[in-house]
Amino acid sequence: MNKALNGVTILDFSHLLQGPFATQLLADMGANVIKIERAGSGDMFRSMTFFAKWVGGSESPNFLAWNRNKRSLALNLKSPEVHAIIMEMAKKADVVVQNFRPGVLAKLGYGYEDFKAVNPGIIYCSGSGYGEDGPYVTRPGQDMLIQGLSGLMANTGRGDQNPVPVGAGLADQIGAMNMVYGILSALYYREKTGIGQKIEVNLLAGLIAHLNQEYVGVLNLGEDFVRPNSGIGHPGMQAPFGVYETADGGYVTIAMSPFKTLYETLEAPALAVYDDLGTLFEKRDEVWEKVNAETKKFGTADLLDRLLAADIWCAEVKDIRKAAEDPQVTHLGLITSYEHPRAGTVRVVGPAIRMSETQPTIDRPAPLVGQHGREILAEFGISAETIARLEEGGDMTVSEA
Structure with a gap:
């Protein structure tokens, strides 16, 4: 199927929500997203869940939500041989995405300058909680923390009760949208000039940007918001x-x-x-x-x-279950499903936009840890002997479907 981002290859080092949601959106549009995970355990979201339950008895709903349409390559990033292989892959890649704490990947040799040295046209998108410098650079940047710091939480809830975080990872998801916005802009710029670049996205800046009307009101009208x-x-x-x-409890x-x-x-x-x-x-x-x-x-x-x-x-006002059955949600086809090798049929929210020529679709379930490692490395010209050596030495994990 013709898709808008066919031919774009993304090396995705991201984990949890911000980066994975961004790369999933790009994957839905046809990008070849290679999810590079830690050998063994993989993305941290694989070990987190809701309700202390697992989809199909073993899979995280959090991970399943943000990682469709990707292939997984699970490697030991501290291995010199792995580093050399990834740099070879980078020569053919278009985009690198990561959202580790500032400096973590660079210390391992996977910073912007490392990738730029082998591919000057690379687009390197880095996500963080508070940016890559400044007084908060070493702080953990988690969604609820950003909701509190940005002013959003102080505006939410009743005045005679504690401030209330919103019931979703809003800061992370806004961060994901900013990643996509930056990456697509950089791809367009590179198409015109041949020049790659580094993109820095942080949760604090993204959420404050989405509170713009509240900031304009307070900073210009001389009033502070007081929750009713x-x-x-x-x-x-x-x-x-x-x-x-309402009369019936609604x-x-x-x-x-x-x-x-x-x-x-x-x-x-x-x-x-x-x-x-x-x-x-x-x-x-x-x-x-x-x-x-x-x-x-x-x-x-x-x-x-x-x-x-x-x-x-x-x-x-509807809860999640009722909203999923809403007639307009049904009409728009927002709730769909995919088949997962371990979790079985997984109901998910599908792409949120319609495109007349290049409609985003769900073509792959969220991958198992390292599920596609052998085929990915072979595509980049890595020999069967090297692949076998990585597996035997514990520098690559391959989970069978």
Whole structure:
């Protein structure tokens, strides 16, 4: 199948979420992603899971989520022979991706300058928590930590409770998108000039960039966000923007909508006394309580029908299982599956975009540790004798499907 990134080869040293999600997105687009893992244990995400359970009894849902469409080559990166082999591979590669702590790979001889020396056109994308220099360079850069440091967590949750991290690895996933954005831009630049480059992506910068409107508001308006005690959905917004209860135990979100339209639709004319922008902000907790009392008079489906008929911006709040069965999610084909040699049928979220000529697809399951090591090295001209020696010496792991 014709894909946008056919012919692009990526040496992917990344682990956990940020780098692997980025390279998965590129792999979905047809890039030849060679996942270079640690001999033996592989990517750290292989040993992490949710609910203390394993898909198919042995596989991590975390790893399965971010590593489809890749082949795995598991090597001992400290081995001089392995280093020489990877540098030979680099001569034919287009992109290197890694998200170890700053300096870790460079000490092993896999920094940007090492790859550039053998392939001046190489694009080297490096991900980190806080950047590759500065006072936090040695700190661990994990998603929840960045949510707290960036200001996002202080904006989330109710004012009379602790700040709340969002229920997904948002900083990592934004970091992944920035990696893709940088890599595609660098590929386009190299196509025009023949010049490769180093790309540095960090979680802190990425998440702060996505808080731009919040930073612009605070730094220019002389106000600080204060989380409301009610279900108002953003600390800078007035009522009714928020989450509301329904009669059958459900929840509905109501976004930016004319307040007059809302209270008329709810048949609650007494709410008219709040219909002023300043009042809706200053008394937003009180307004939320009043509106919530009205929404609780309706079942979830009835309330949604009523609000949507009045063109009020609203939606049901769903958990993961219900969202996966949502009719629009089904229509878009967002939930799909692949067959894994050990986990069996794995249900996953498919590519999020549609392309008329080069549609991204899922062609391979997430690999086993080193599953494709022999075929990858053979493709790069490494002899069968060398491959056998690497295996026998413990410098390469090959897991059979």
